[in-house]
Amino acid sequence: TQATLANIKKTETNVNAFITVNDDAALAQAKAVDDKGIDATNLFSGIPIAIKDNILTKDILTTAGSKMLSNFKPVFDATATEKLYGQDAIMIGKTNMDEFAMGSTTETSYFNATKNAWDYTKVPGGSSGGSASAVASGEVLAALGTDTGGSIRQPAAFNGIVGLKPTYGRVSRWGLIAFGSSLDQIGQFTRTVRDNAAVLNIIAGHDQRDQTSSQREVPDYTANLTGDIKGMKIALPKEYLGEGISKEVKETILNAAKQFEAMGATVEEVSLPHSKYGVAAYYIIASSEASSNLQRFDGIRYGYRAKDAKNLNDLYVKSRTEGFGDEVKRRIMLGTFSLSAGSYDAFFKKAAQVRTLIVQDFQRVFEKYDLIMGPTTPTVAFNLGAKVEDPAEMYMNDVLTIPVNFAGLPGMSINAGFSEGLPVGMHLIAKHFDEASIYKAAYAFE
Numbered sequence: 209t210q211a212t213l214a215n216i217k218k219t220e221t222n223v224n225a226f227i228t229v230n231d232d233a234a235l236a237q238a239k240a241v242d243d244k245g246i247d248a249t250n251l252f253s254g255i256p257i258a259i260k261d262n263i264l265t266k267d268i269l270t271t272a273g274s275k276m277l278s279n280f281k282p283v284f285d286a287t288a289t290e291k292l293y294g295q296d297a298i299m300i301g302k303t304n305m306d307e308f309a310m311g312s313t314t315e316t317s318y319f320n321a322t323k324n325a326w327d328y329t330k331v332p333g334g335s336s337g338g339s340a341s342a343v344a345s346g347e348v349l350a351a352l353g354t355d356t357g358g359s360i361r362q363p364a365a366f367n368g369i370v371g372l373k374p375t376y377g378r379v380s381r382w383g384l385i386a387f388g389s390s391l392d393q394i395g396q397f398t399r400t401v402r403d404n405a406a407v408l409n410i411i412a413g414h415d416q417r418d419q420t421s422s423q424r425e426v427p428d429y430t431a432n433l434t435g436d437i438k439g440m441k442i443a444l445p446k447e448y449l450g451e452g453i454s455k456e457v458k459e460t461i462l463n464a465a466k467q468f469e470a471m472g473a474t475v476e477e478v479s480l481p482h483s484k485y486g487v488a489a490y491y492i493i494a495s496s497e498a499s500s501n502l503q504r505f506d507g508i509r510y511g512y513r514a515k516d517a518k519n520l521n522d523l524y525v526k527s528r529t530e531g532f533g534d535e536v537k538r539r540i541m542l543g544t545f546s547l548s549a550g551s552y553d554a555f556f557k558k559a560a561q562v563r564t565l566i567v568q569d570f571q572r573v574f575e576k577y578d579l580i581m582g583p584t585t586p587t588v589a590f591n592l593g594a595k596v597e598d599p600a601e602m603y604m605n606d607v608l609t610i611p612v613n614f615a616g617l618p619g620m621s622i623n624a625g626f627s628e629g630l631p632v633g634m635h636l637i638a639k640h641f642d643e644a645s646i647y648k649a650a651y652a653f654e
């Protein structure tokens with residue numbers, strides 16, 4: 209823990225991956241593990257792990273990247289962090305993120321942008337850019353993140369590491385600051401596939417406090433990492449290599465497909481015809497859910513409270529005006545509008561219908577195939593600041609990841625190569641609760 213803290217101190221000047229480094233508390237936790245004696249059978253005993261700052265950590269600042277929560281210390285732990293502590297992992301700090309997880313570059317954070325671990329002039333992706341950069345720059349072995357439309361997989365791709373969004377319901381969302389509740393999922397970043405599976409073993413499972421968490425048993429995700437994928441049936445959707453996908457990304461993914469075939473898997477082209485409507489539908493559904501979830505930040509119950517309010521209504525308005533950044537306000541307005549009586553049928557209802565079509569596309573493909581592969585992102589990491597002025601262009605970043613959240617499927621990004629020194633991510637998608645197939649293929653590929 210001491211060595212990790214020293215390394216974080218050095219590396220942070222370049223990457224700014226953390227909002228809070230947990231110096232003294234982490235050392236105290238490490239000492240308690242030392243006093244008890246390191247348990248050699250426990251992989252996590254004394255291992256520092258970073259947590260995205262929208263996942264509650266008791267008595268430790270949890271800001272969700274927002275001024276609104278810049279003074280918020282939770283009174284309880286999220287289930288996922290509690291489970292890691294239960295294994296004697298050390299909570300080394302809280303990582304930077306787009307405000308309330310809304311963004312694709314970690315630039316909407318109230319706490320300054322994080323940098324890509326491979327090139328400090330590039331974005332790290334987002335919204336879990338802090339967690340991805342912390343792992344890729346060698347600050348920590350593993351970090352938790354969250355994924356509503358791609359926020360684990362896209363930063364994993366931009367930083368060349370392994371990031372998994374588990375099946376919706378696989379990991380409890382208790383203690384996660386909600387964004388889009390029908391889409392949100394906690395997951396993990398690591399440098400290797402085996403480490404990734406080991407973290408999922410700990411954080412997965414039913415939780416009475418989250419009624420959407422699944423009762424299904426948690427298998428040992430490290431058990432089938434044999435390198436043998438003979439006979440595996442992999443689908444490659446033609447839409448994932450179409451318009452808007454850069455030439456280098458496309459070539460890298462086609463090469464990866466060849467590698468899978470060389471290992472005895474079959475790779476065949478399929479179609480997911482409705483995926484092109486995903487981004488439009490997502491920004492209505494996710495924003496609608498966010499407009500409801502973010503009502504609780506009113507200056508009374510949590511966080512930031514504006515000074516000099518004239519009355520209660522003025523206090524709400526001023527606190528929200530001053531406490532939220534532009535992107536969060538944009539989403540609240542879009543969501544409130546889409547849900548309003550006059551617009552509901554034309555916007556929210558339509559988006560929900562599109563979501564169903566996207567879900568059915570996946571169902572059809574998974575009748576015949578074990579896995580879907582493709583690129584995680586249309587391009588490699590771009591320059592900091594390049595897309596901040598153009599929300600619509602920013603939103604297109606998630607065109608390949610959003611459909612997976614709509615369907616609640618598990619998805620991983622794993623490094624598939626480099627283009628001009630920047631990592632290219634491969635996206636692997638499986639059936640509900642079949643993370644094991646993703647791990648199997650990713651391990652063979654790694």
Ligand code: GLN
Nearest residue numbers: 309310311356357358359
């Ligand atoms: N970039 C997407 C958004 O801004 C996804 C964010 C996420 O997955 N939390 O909504």
